[in-house]
């Protein structure tokens with residue numbers, strides 16, 4: 001595949017104003033007639049050929065202004081249709097194509113999932129349906145007529161239903177019209193036989209919208225939570241962003257084979273059923289929270305993505321970063337803001353920081369790509385969302401809202417760019433945002449170093465902040481970024497010190513570090529303070545601060561910012577586990593230090609039951625991948641695993657009595673609700689069980705067994721099962737078997753079962769995973785199954801994926817090679833599990849390299865996998 005560059009962007013030579021599609025649905029021979037009203041683009045090149053994109057298409061017929069087009073007037077291949085000399089006036093092009101939805105294993109374009117016809121057109125799947133100018137800056141008004149047999153009673157499209165009826169052949173049809181111009185990637189149809197839950201939503205201006213969620217027969221009760229989340233999202237977008245829904249219907253359809261989480265097709269969102277279906281017996285509290293967030297995310301795209309779309313795929317973060325920010329805010333308002341922030345930062349660090357530090361690093365707005373499907377990344381999504389947060393912090397909430405209003409006003413109905421977006425905020429705030437926009441251009445995570453000096457004589461505290469961004473592929477030299485550092489000073493007595501600048505004026509607590517180094521002096525500081533920096537994680541950076549463990553533990557106890565309370569405990573725990581890693585590699589036995597034990601004991605007494613969701617985050621401690629990231633090179637995953645386990649065991653033993661008491665006190669007696677309060681209580685109780693088990697596997701195992709036997713909800717059941725897998729032995733095998741029997745006909749729940757087994761940190765796991773490939777419920781052609789089993793092994797079992805003998809890498813490489821011809825996107829995503837391979841110690845690194853070389857040499861190799869593996873080996 002060739003390299004596509006941002007700087008090469010130019011408008012199309014033709015525009016397509018309307019698209020009228022007729023689908024005759026058939027399992028293996030679906031026919032699509034596409035009538036395009038085409039005209040030369042005044043901004044394009046006069047007289048140019050009309051080059052339409054295709055992918056795996058068969059052209060059945062072609063006519064221009066309803067006359068068959070002469071053979072010498074065009075050339076066609078499965079991937080291209082070129083009209084050599086099209087009229088230089090408006091004309092109608094009519095194409096008929098034939099596709100085979102059943103054979104479509106790539107899950108792009110029109111395909112069948114458990115008998116349901118559905119489509120996925122982002123980023124470039126529309127060209128697998130018909131030849132088209134398949135790029136986001138070609139906006140057209142679509143009408144879709146769908147014809148099907150009686151066995152496919154439900155026919156859905158974008159926009160509003162305008163006509164439906166019977167056909168003479170016993171089949172039927174439906175016509176959907178979407179009045180809002182959109183690019184092809186937002187097109188969708190669905191055909192199937194599904195159940196639904198529905199309601200009516202009244203918009204702020206009093207319009208009625210029929211909202212519905214469609215799921216497999218017999219599962220509609222499990223769609224109620226999703227429907228409720230949708231209506232709450234619709235209300236929230238009115239309240240917080242002033243955005244009202246714009247069609248008469250909003251439909252969501254859940255399908256069981258889906259490469260991504262969900263897709264925001266206009267008025268017809270199509271979802272991976274994992275993010276729709278939930279009941280207390282089948283879904284965890286975390287599943288409910290994900291469903292809420294993703295339903296909101298896709299709904300919010302209606303304005304940020306659909307009404308205003310992207311000029312080209314380099315601008316992907318324009319819709320994704322912004323929409324992730326919006327869904328994060330929605331969840332923060334619906335749940336605990338502090339806990340949501342902690343969870344989001346955990347995700348950012350676990351998924352984006354390693355990307356930014358390795359061979360796949362790229363700017364939030366990339367400058368070049370070979371395969372766009374490989375750029376639906378944590379950098380574009382999660383770091384993209386952080387940049388919106390940084391922007392809001394820099395200009396303030398009011399200017400931010402004014403800027404958003406201006407953006408919606410000015411760019412509605414267009415395909416926009418990051419420059420146009422930022423210009424709205426520059427105008428709304430009166431600030432020059434040129435330096436801020438560097439965040440979109442420069443890859444890599446900036447490292448901010450903070451050093452403070454207290455001058456008792458002058459009662460001043462002087463803070464020096466410096467920044468540095470490491471080189472990333474193609475970007476050896478970096479400029480300083482604009483980094484808002486939210487901060488406070490905590491006095492020796494634990495109280496917050498009022499911030500005053502050197503001349504005595506009040507300071508707002510945000511220092512904008514926009515040069516390589518910046519020094520600020522605070523006055524009227526009566527005693528040596530402890531600085532609390534980067535409150536609420538005010539920028540996506542790595543902070544290096546020379547505070548002692550005791551200083552950090554003081555912040556843990558007294559900081560007014562809950563994020564930094566949590567961060568301080570995490571930092572101390574990270575240091576302790578890192579020292580333990582050094583001990584283990586040097587043959588010494590690590591010790592769990594008393595200071596952390598005491599701090600946690602006090603915390604549990606004072607706060608645990610008052611704020612359980614927060615306490616659960618504290619007790620979770622940094623994960624193995626967090627520690628690996630901190631160490632950064634020459635990594636031995638086994639040493640990290642043992643170190644973390646040893647420290648946690650020490651904590652579990654030292655805190656055993658408190659933990660046992662909490663475990664009893666925290667039992668939820670009320671009827672199950674997935675809300676934040678109850679979920680927080682369960683989360684803490686389960687974190688307590690985990691730590692208790694680390695300290696005393698026998699006692700913890702017994703509690704876990706009892707919890708497994710008596711649980712009345714999936715959250716408690718799956719945590720108990722996970723705990724048993726850590727204790728191992730017969731109890732574990734029996735519980736696994738009981739779980740599998742109970743959920744034998746629920747594939748989504750069995751995914752949890754596959755995933756748990758794939759994550760066991762034991763050498764036997766590889767054989768177990770290989771054996772599970774043959775389990776009747778497993779299928780490599782279903783993305784959820786593959787991610788649950790192979791994905792969990794590769795992404796969430798660091799010791800076994802990176803086995804010292806290389807067998808873990810070799811296994812995953814084999815699967816990637818097997819998967820690639822059928823579903824390149826899924827294979828390519830799995831391959832990113834290798835993205836940190838260069839940070840491993842030499843022995844494991846050599847095995848990883850050999851596995852990657854083997855994938856790279858496989859033939860045929862998709863552009864998707866070839867691009868990812870190529871960049872990793874570069």
Ligand code: DPP
Pocket residue numbers: 122260261262263264297298301320
């Ligand atoms: N555009 C889709 C989303 O919402 C892609 N999965 O992120």
Ligand code: ZN
Pocket residue numbers: 297301319320323
């Ligand atoms: Zn999105």
